[in-house]
Amino acid sequence: MAFPDSSHVISLNDVTAAATEFARGFNHNYYQPLHLAILKGDWKTARAFFDHDPSALTAKVTPIARTALHVAAIGGQWQLVEKLVQQMPTGELAAIDLMGCTALHYVALGGNAAAAKALVTKNPSLTQVTDFVGFTPLLYAITSSRCKELVWYLALTTTDERPSCPFSGPSSRHLVALLTATGFHDITLFLLQRYPNLATIADSNGSIIFNVLSKMPSSFQSGSNLGFFGSLIYRFVPVELDHLQPSKPGGDLEDPYGKSSKHKKFTHAVPRIKLVRETKLRHESAVRLVEYVCSQALTLNDSQFWQSFISADILYSSISCGMVEMLRICFQFFPDLVWTKIPNEGYVLQVAIKSRQEKIFSLLCKMPIGKILVLVVDDSQNTTSHLAARLTTSPQLASISGAAFQMQKELQWFKEVEKLDHPLHKEVKTQEGKTPWQLFRDEHKSLLEQGEKWMKDTSNSCMLVATLIATVVFAAAFTVPGGNNQDKGIPIFLPDNAFIVFAVSDALALFSSITSLLMFLSILTACYAEEDFLQALPKKLIVGLASLFFAIATTMIAFGAGLSLVLRERLKWVSIPITLLASFPIALFAVLQFPLFLQMIRSTYGPGICHPQKLW
Structure with a gap:
């Protein structure tokens, strides 16, 4: 047939x-x-x-x-x-x-x-x-x-x-969309440079490439969470982006550019480094891809095309996902995009505020247009301060551990926007008759209650540990290892250096545990006003946790020194395993609590919401 x-x-x-x-x-x-x-x-x-x-x-x-x-x-x-x-x-x-x-x-x-x-x-x-x-x-x-x-x-x-014409025929739309969605942006960039018409393919939603990219925050560094060690590797691992033309098609499929090196072999041998390198390559390629697409769109010299090419939906998705790299490039090629008003959402700055996107907010505030857009009042008499006062449903807030620090972040946003807004807008009321601060208090009642409960639960748990440590080290101070001289009451091991270590660490454990206890007690007795979550309560929690960690560490040191004094005459090697075992709970507490502790310090003592970035 x-x-x-x-x-x-x-x-x-x-x-x-x-x-x-x-x-x-x-x-x-x-x-x-x-x-x-x-x-x-x-x-x-x-x-x-x-x-x-x-x-x-x-x-x-x-x-x-x-x-x-x-x-x-x-x-x-x-x-x-x-x-x-x-x-x-x-x-x-x-x-x-x-x-x-x-x-x-x-x-x-x-x-x-x-x-x-x-x-x-x-x-x-x-x-x-x-x-x-x-x-x-x-x-x-x-x-x-x-x-x-x-x-x-x-x-x-x-x-x-012909007859297939995969890069200029009807299937080219599918090719561009699917290839962009895979994240192989270096391949996409290569094909666009070979067939420039692919860069400006658009449909009713605007640029196909930008429409797909705007839903892929992981394609950019701003949308990737690499962790502490991953970020450290990311900063130093090199990627090769100078190539535009890979080696011959029949070459090494594992090294399509024909540039195998000792560095590449090393990164392949260490899976973590290889993963970070591939991630950085994807990010750098995505930035180059956006630059190339914008440059090709600019050559068409058609302002109406530009407006539809980077549509309001693309801008909204990019802002909501925090894709500051993509937006920075688009604003550089098409500055008028900052005036875009997104239906039912407002201007780009207002969307950044509602989405709690710090980097985009900072980028726009660096521009004079940002200072104008902050002053805009919408049809419902909502100022930008009112927008910042509303409780967000953004994933940015959900990513913060603890209701107390979510409340702190919301306060920081409101204070930052209020500082940039016109002073008269502090008293402007919505159609419901609420000023920005009144709206903030009403919107955040539930979060305030959750933050208070989180603070009290955390303080109660930590107070229990601090009390236990204080009790133990206080008793240990008067029942020293080896006992005391019956005539003078002087400790028998007083001339020994290990006893000095025991005594000092025991005293430090007592002082730090009492300090921790007092800090957590002050948290329990606080009045829990909204503004307390901005600085006062987080600072007390930071001091309390730091003191508690120090108390745990010094308690284990005192225990190790005391046990070594008692056993070393019979077991001379006992100090080594005691030291190792004593280090384990200290390290475990540090690993489990350090991320939260670091987040507290960052959010309380960090640079704040607005740290202007360069656009040009």
């Missing part, structure tokens, strides 16, 4: 009709053993079948007209795929099934670069064959996004030739 031409899009009814017609004359029982052998990876049985019937090598062995090569590719039997490629005629490698797919389509979907290279090396035209929807193997590889090396290889070997 004649199969539909894979270069044209056909309907589902045509495919169903062709499948029904083919199935009528198909001998299922004859080819079933071969089908099962290939799916199991049993090359010995499959080869015996081919020796008995050489025509089976190229025959349609399934009811939907798939060859043995198709079956091996679908089953993920990559070794069999390579063996079948060696034995099949070159032209038969382009055979299509009733979905219009070649074996390369399924290899691309499975994400195996070696099998794809074997197919394309023998028949280079395979990269240009489309299925009945018009998708090339490159698009299948991008959809799978399992193997970046395979996507690179097919991007290098696929051309824009």
